[in-house]
Structures are given as C-alpha cells and as structure tokens.
Amino acid sequence: MRSSGSPARRRTPSPRSSAPPRIAERIAERFADLTREVPGLSAGQVEVRPGSPFADRALGDTRARTRTGASIVAVVRGEDVIASPDRARPCGPGTSWW
Numbered sequence: 015m016r017s018s019g020s021p022a023r024r025r026t027p028s029p030r031s032s033a034p035p036r037i038a039e040r041i042a043e044r045f046a047d048l049t050r051e052v053p054g055l056s057a058g059q060v061e062v063r064p065g066s067p068f069a070d071r072a073l074g075d076t077r078a079r080t081r082t083g084a085s086i087v088a089v090v091r092g093e094d095v096i097a098s099p100d101r102a103r104p105c106g107p108g109t110s111w112w
Contacts, residue, residue, distance in 0.1 A: 038090050038110055045112065057112065064107040074101025078111070088112040 038059070045057035060078075062068050068076045078086060089099040090110045096103060105111075 037093050037095055041088065041090065041095070041112055060111045062105045062107060062109045062111070066107070068105050069107045071105055072101060073099055073103045073105055073111075076105065086111045 042059060049055050049057050068078075073086065073089070078084065086099060087097070088111075089096045089103055089105070090112065091106065091108055
C-alpha cells in the first residue's frame with residue numbers, strides 16, 4: 015500500500031515498433047563507446063549461424079581464443095545475455111559472441 019494514497023500504476027507493454035533497441039544493438043553501442051575511449055581496444059560481434067562448425071558446440075571446444083587471440087566477454091541469444099561465459103556454454107545457431 016502506498017503512503018501517498020495514489021493507486022499503483024500498471025505498466026502497459028509497448029508495441030514492438032516503439033520498443034527499445036534489441037540487447038545486441040545496445041551492447042554494440044556500448045562497445046563502440048569503449049573502443050573510442052580506450053586506445054588499442056577493439057570489439058566486434060560474431061554470429062553463430064546454422065550450419066556453422068561452431069553451432070551446437072561448447073564455447074571452449076571452438077578454441078576461439080586460441081585461434082584468434084580474442085576474448086569472448088558476452089554471449090547473446092535473443093534478449094538473453096551471458097556475461098563472462100564459461101567454456102562449457104553451448105553455442106547454438108542464432109548466438110552472438112562479443
């Protein structure tokens with residue numbers, strides 16, 4: 015119960031057209047800001063597509079860091095974000111690495 019006496023308001027879901035940017039887009043913007051602020055830092059996104067040799071494998075099994083020297087700092091699938099993913103994290107089609 016509110017002490018002000020005013021009723022609690024329910025949030026109405028907004029239509030998709032006015033929804034905030036997708037999580038992957040927000041992450042891309044944040045990394046772009048960081049690369050401008052930190053000399054020598056570069057960031058990018060890799061999408062795991064159906065049929066990719068990385069699809070349906072654990073992140074560690076892809077040997078992405080060994081092959082490229084890159085650190086994967088987040089895994090995004092839809093609106094789900096896993097920060098600092100462990101090597102056992104599965105990489106299904108539609109997953110993006112950051």
